[in-house]
Amino acid sequence: MKRVLKALGQTLSQSILLVCTLALLVLAGLAVVPSQAAHAGQYSSQAQPEAKITDPAESFEDLNPQAAYEDIVNTAQNPAKVEKVYDESLKEYKQEHPQENIVQKAEDLIEKVTGKE
Structure with a gap:
């Protein structure tokens, strides 16, 4: 009986440890996500460079x-x-x-x- 209770207690403590670790990872992920979105918005306000044809003698109409x-x-x-x-x-x-x-x-x-x- 003591062995069963000891094994049950060990399993319970491991489960609690696992749940706490997962909760910590989720909280860390939630803390990181908003800062990444803030950085993405920072660069979107800059003007995008226009695509250029490498050979100035050619235009899009000439490419056909x-x-x-x-x-x-x-x-x-x-x-x-x-x-x-x-x-x-x-x-x-x-x-x-x-x-x-x-x-x-x-x-x-x-x-x-x-x-x-």
């Missing part, structure tokens, strides 16, 4: 999103054309970014060693 969408749809319908467009895009990218990375240098060295060059 409908034509670009139709071009993408037509390209996607033909799998061979998709690969061709990808290769062209990759070539353009490599021309714009001529930096050779370590993988490209390794491929060149392998081609030299194997005599495929």
Whole structure:
């Protein structure tokens, strides 16, 4: 009987400790939430920067999103054309970014060693 009462008392004390810990966490959370909202309101009064087109020669009208969408749809319908467009895009990218990375240098060295060059 003593064991049962001791176990019951221990369980009860642990439950009370758990409830107190949870209550403390909830109170701490309630104390933090209003201060975060106050900080959010502080920055919303500042003017948002306008979105700018990176190339000043282009305007939104020149971009023609409908034509670009139709071009993408037509390209996607033909799998061979998709690969061709990808290769062209990759070539353009490599021309714009001529930096050779370590993988490209390794491929060149392998081609030299194997005599495929």
